[in-house]
């Protein structure tokens with residue numbers, strides 16, 4: 001059991017007035033109108049033995065009620081704020097090498113797609129990853145996950161995708177599975193074998209390889225219980241997989257029970273959002289170039305838009321139309337997109353960019369980094385807000401108002417007093 005006491009604010013991230021949010025994302029004005037409890041007299045939270053939230057509220061009442069209980073951990077949060085742990089809805093954390101040279105080339109004017117077409121970008125990371133041992137990949141993965149955790153992340157989506165052939169992709173998925181079993185972070189594994197067209201193949205051959213070699217191998221491991229993979233992804237983009245090819249791959253993934261969660265409408269308006277809505281996707285990421293029809297289609301079928309402010313910022317892309325997505329009722333989530341092209345592990349930086357660069361309010365940025373990101377991974381019934389019965393995942397912010405975690409750009413390592421995952425300080 002865990003007790004956190006004497007906090008000044010609890011940002012519940014439930015609907016206005018503290019009413020329990022439905023087991024789904026918040027949309028439209030509800031993304032802004034979240035409940036935050038505040039009291040100079042102090043607020044407390046209790047987590048039960050299984051790591052779930054048992055109760056929260058007035059300090060004096062809770063301390064009195066639990067005075068005879070011995071807690072495994074007690075956190076004095078005097079004058080601090082408690083918010084739900086962040087949920088990073090989109091990361092590519094398993095690869096080797098770096099892309100510093102390309103970072104420099106891009107500063108000198110090269111574009112992402114120029115570099116990709118010349119065999120750099122994803123291809124250069126695939127080559128480096130092939131040359132790395134399982135142990136090296138595991139060690140670097142774990143250290144990245146730990147850095148995410150110290151920046152307040154408690155649940156993270158992790159993609160494969162730097163293998164591009166059946167054996168290499170399965171190797172990456174196995175290493176992700178090992179991290180899922182051994183690291184305190186809750187990991188949602190995504191199969192992203194269709195991250196690029198392998199060199200020497202055409203797109204038809206690449207789709208065949210994913211659908212006929214890779215997905216059956218993933219299916220077998222999923223069925224025999226050695227791999228807990230939850231989502232299927234594809235890079236649906238001009239020059240990578242087109243809409244019809246992406247549809248085939250996503251459908252094959254869906255048929256083995258994976259949630260559809262993919263990269264769409266990032267560099268070109270292809271109609272990825274419309275296709276995803278037809279497939280009843282759980283989430284679509286990027287969406288810088290989404291059309292008005294795409295926005296309507298996503299709103300209608302309740303697909304979560306995973307917005308990645310680092311990518312638009314680093315690649316000088318058109319900012320994704322977050323205000324339109326929210327005003328049309330699309331649930332918006334945020335992710336770091338951590339990958340060798342966008343080296344950011346920290347959700348507080350992402351929230352700051354989402355506010356300054358994309359026009360989100362601080363409340364919307366928090367919802368998008370907690371409850372709505374949980375929805376993008378099918379976890380909104382169990383994660384993403386401070387509600388009885390949900391996992392006790394919190395960030396304790398050492399400041400008198402929770403918004404400091406967004407306002408003080410780059411200061412999260414000083415502001416985060418503790419991260420709590422499943423009722424334990426991690």
Ligand code: NIG
Nearest residue numbers: 122235263311337339340341
């Ligand atoms: O989300 N768009 C495809 N995937 C990544 C980039 C991966 C890479 O460049 O290595 C993204 O931005």
Ligand code: FE
Nearest residue numbers: 090092263337
């Ligand atoms: Fe990505």
